[in-house]
Amino acid sequence: MNANPGAESPLLLVTGARGGIGRAVVAAALTQGWRVAAVSRRSVDGDAVADDRQLDIVADVSTADGARDAFAAAAEHFGEAPSRLCHAAGNVRLGAIERCTEDQWRQVMAANLDSAFYTLQAYGKARGDAPGGACVLFSSVAARMGTPSHAAVAAAKAGVEGLVRALAADWAPRGWRVNGIALGLTETPMTEGFTRGDRARQGVTVQYPLMRLGRAAETADWAMRLLDADGWTTGQIVSLDGGFSAVRPLVKAV
Numbered sequence: 001m002n003a004n005p006g007a008e009s010p011l012l013l014v015t016g017a018r019g020g021i022g023r024a025v026v027a028a029a030l031t032q033g034w035r036v037a038a039v040s041r042r043s044v045d046g047d048a049v050a051d052d053r054q055l056d057i058v059a060d061v062s063t064a065d066g067a068r069d070a071f072a073a074a075a076e077h078f079g080e081a082p083s084r085l086c087h088a089a090g091n092v093r094l095g096a097i098e099r100c101t102e103d104q105w106r107q108v109m110a111a112n113l114d115s116a117f118y119t120l121q122a123y124g125k126a127r128g129d130a131p132g133g134a135c136v137l138f139s140s141v142a143a144r145m146g147t148p149s150h151a152a153v154a155a156a157k158a159g160v161e162g163l164v165r166a167l168a169a170d171w172a173p174r175g176w177r178v179n180g181i182a183l184g185l186t187e188t189p190m191t192e193g194f195t196r197g198d199r200a201r202q203g204v205t206v207q208y209p210l211m212r213l214g215r216a217a218e219t220a221d222w223a224m225r226l227l228d229a230d231g232w233t234t235g236q237i238v239s240l241d242g243g244f245s246a247v248r249p250l251v252k253a254v
Helices: 020-031 064-078 102-127 151-174 189-194 198-205 216-226
Strands: 011-015 035-040 054-058 084-087 134-140 177-183 237-240
Touching (some): 011 020, 020 035, 084 102, 102 134, 134 151, 216 237
Parallel strands (some): 011 035, 084 134, 134 177
16 A cells, blocks of 8 residues: 555546546646546556556456456555546447447447446445545537437447436435536547548538637546536536537538
8 A cells, every 4th residue: 555645635547548538637637636546458668657646557447357456456556445537438430330340339339338337336336435526427429419420439428428327316325426528529649530631620620610629638627627526516418519519610612
């Protein structure tokens, strides 16, 4: 067990911590003085951190054992179970449903929905009846409105939104809050392929009323707000999408 002089600061577990959104949340939490258990499926040699403020954990949270191991490692290192959870693990697979193989479907469901279920389950078991706490998960605009070529990820993220509402109800008596953020296209390494080249970037950007894509840092800011201890919001899905799901952009003729 790690002797921790900052034990009074919130302890946050972040999944998908090496992805664009996960990295931004880890950075924002550390800046605010929080302690962070940063969980990823992959490790980078010579880049792991294990001190009184941050612990890097390698675990596959798309399995029950992996999620449980991640929380156990955090509790052993910091001497307590994380009170905050930001589940940023996931992937995106686009294409027509006719071309989606069974293996591709299973990968999308495992990375997005299975990982959310097992991570929330591990959080609940690790915390027991401890009061307070907050969780943030990530959905997509594709789960909220019909978007071409998004069948697999839309189904997975719709399941994530269902988990948010169900767990918000289950855990409200303990004072635990569960919320989600439905993202529009946000600039991260995972989405680089959608905006490669000026023509592709312009074609995507014009769909957003605010005429730009999302930024990982602003997504992290919203996540930190929802993880605040004094929040009075639960069971909600916040749309962070530049107006994509609510406003029809003015498209000018060329």
